[in-house]
Amino acid sequence: MxxxxxxxxxxxxxxxxxxxxxxxxxxxxxxxxxxxxxxxRRLRSSAAMRELVAEYRVRPADLVLPVFAREGIDRPVPVSSMPGVVQHTPDSLRRAAAEAAEAGVRGIMLFGVPEHKDAVGSAGTDPDGVLQRAIRDVRSETGDTLVIMSDLCLDEFTDHGHCGVLDERGAVDNDATLARYAEMALVQAEAGADVLGPSGMMDGQVGHVRRALDAAGRTDVAMLAYTAKYASAFYGPFREAVNSSLTGDRKSYQQDPANGREALRELELDLAEGADMVMVKPGMPYLDVLRRVADAVTVPVAAYQISGEYAMVEAAAEKGWIERERAIDETLLCFKRAGADLVLTYWATEAARRLGR
Known part of the structure; x- marks a missing residue:
C-alpha cells in the first residue's frame, strides 16, 4: 500500500x-x-504586527487601585509581605490617588485601618471614621477624575476579625450583619463614595444595602457585588495590610474553592438584588469562574488580583526567577482574556504608566 x-x-x-x-x-x-x-506565524512577525492583530488589550482605564488608609500614623507604613504597598496617611493617600488619576487609572478601592476595634465594628459606621475620612480626602484631591469605591465589610473594624457580627455561639450572624452593612453603606455614601463593594459574602447583602440606599434617596450610588469571593489561601498579605484580628477562618461564609457552579447561583442572586457590577476574587486561581461569570452577564465584570498573587510575583522577581514587568503585564492581560472588564490590582498606577507610553 x-x-x-x-x-x-x-x-x-x-x-x-x-x-x-x-x-x-x-x-x-x-x-x-x-x-x-x-x-x-505570519501574524507574529513583528511587534507592530502583533499589536495590530491583538485580540485583547489592557487600558489604564480598566484598572482599579486598592489602597489602605490607616488611622493614627504620621508616615506611610510599608506592608512587609507586599513590597511597594503601604498603609497610607491622609497626605500620602491624596498623593497616591492623584498619581493614579494622572496615570489614567479610573478607579480606586479604599480600605480603612482603624486605631480601635470592637465586637461590632463601630469605626465602620462612624461618620468620621478612617474610611469615611479617606473617601472625603480622595474626593477633595481628585474630584470626579477617579471613581471612588469603598469596601463595605466589617472585618477591618472588628476585634475578632470576622466580616460580621457574632452571635452567642461565636458564629457570624448573617441578618444582624446585614443591618450593620446598611448603616455602613449610608455613611460611605454620605462621605462621597461612588461605588460600594459589599465583600462579606453574607446572604442577601446586595439587596439589603440597595434597599437602604434607595430609601435614603441614594439611588445614584452603584454596587459592585463580590459575587464569587472564595475562602482562599492567597489572602495572607492582605491581612497584614489591614492589621487583621482574625482568629479561625471564614469558610462558613466565603465560597468553597471546590465549587464553580455555586458562583453562578450567587451571581443570579446578586443580579436579582440589584448589583450594578459583579466580581470574582481571587483572580488568577479562578479564571475559569471568571470566564463563566463573564459569559453569563451583561453587566461589567471585575477581577481582583489579590495580595497573595501580587506577593508571589514580587517575590519571584526579587529572586531573579521571572521578568517582573513582563509577568505583571501578562497577569493583567489574562484577566481581560478571561472576560474581565476591570481589574483591581496593586500595580494599577505602575501598569497604567507603562501602558500609556
Missing part, C-alpha cells in the same frame, strides 16, 4: 503533475513537498 504524503492522499492527477514537472526539472510545489500553506 502506498502511503500518502504529509499534505494528504496521493491522487493520480497529482502524480501526473509531478511527472510533468520532473521532466522540466526539480520544481517541487509547496503543497507536494508537504510544507504548510497556512502559517499563523
Amino acid at each position: 502506498r502511503r500518502a504524503r504529509p499534505g494528504g492522499r496521493v491522487t493520480r492527477a497529482r502524480r501526473a503533475g509531478a511527472e510533468t514537472r520532473d521532466a522540466k526539472g526539480p520544481d517541487v510545489s509547496v503543497e507536494d513537498a508537504g510544507f504548510p500553506q497556512v502559517r499563523p
Whole structure:
C-alpha cells in the first residue's frame, strides 16, 4: 500500500503533475513537498504586527487601585509581605490617588485601618471614621477624575476579625450583619463614595444595602457585588495590610474553592438584588469562574488580583526567577482574556504608566 504524503492522499492527477514537472526539472510545489500553506506565524512577525492583530488589550482605564488608609500614623507604613504597598496617611493617600488619576487609572478601592476595634465594628459606621475620612480626602484631591469605591465589610473594624457580627455561639450572624452593612453603606455614601463593594459574602447583602440606599434617596450610588469571593489561601498579605484580628477562618461564609457552579447561583442572586457590577476574587486561581461569570452577564465584570498573587510575583522577581514587568503585564492581560472588564490590582498606577507610553 502506498502511503500518502504529509499534505494528504496521493491522487493520480497529482502524480501526473509531478511527472510533468520532473521532466522540466526539480520544481517541487509547496503543497507536494508537504510544507504548510497556512502559517499563523505570519501574524507574529513583528511587534507592530502583533499589536495590530491583538485580540485583547489592557487600558489604564480598566484598572482599579486598592489602597489602605490607616488611622493614627504620621508616615506611610510599608506592608512587609507586599513590597511597594503601604498603609497610607491622609497626605500620602491624596498623593497616591492623584498619581493614579494622572496615570489614567479610573478607579480606586479604599480600605480603612482603624486605631480601635470592637465586637461590632463601630469605626465602620462612624461618620468620621478612617474610611469615611479617606473617601472625603480622595474626593477633595481628585474630584470626579477617579471613581471612588469603598469596601463595605466589617472585618477591618472588628476585634475578632470576622466580616460580621457574632452571635452567642461565636458564629457570624448573617441578618444582624446585614443591618450593620446598611448603616455602613449610608455613611460611605454620605462621605462621597461612588461605588460600594459589599465583600462579606453574607446572604442577601446586595439587596439589603440597595434597599437602604434607595430609601435614603441614594439611588445614584452603584454596587459592585463580590459575587464569587472564595475562602482562599492567597489572602495572607492582605491581612497584614489591614492589621487583621482574625482568629479561625471564614469558610462558613466565603465560597468553597471546590465549587464553580455555586458562583453562578450567587451571581443570579446578586443580579436579582440589584448589583450594578459583579466580581470574582481571587483572580488568577479562578479564571475559569471568571470566564463563566463573564459569559453569563451583561453587566461589567471585575477581577481582583489579590495580595497573595501580587506577593508571589514580587517575590519571584526579587529572586531573579521571572521578568517582573513582563509577568505583571501578562497577569493583567489574562484577566481581560478571561472576560474581565476591570481589574483591581496593586500595580494599577505602575501598569497604567507603562501602558500609556
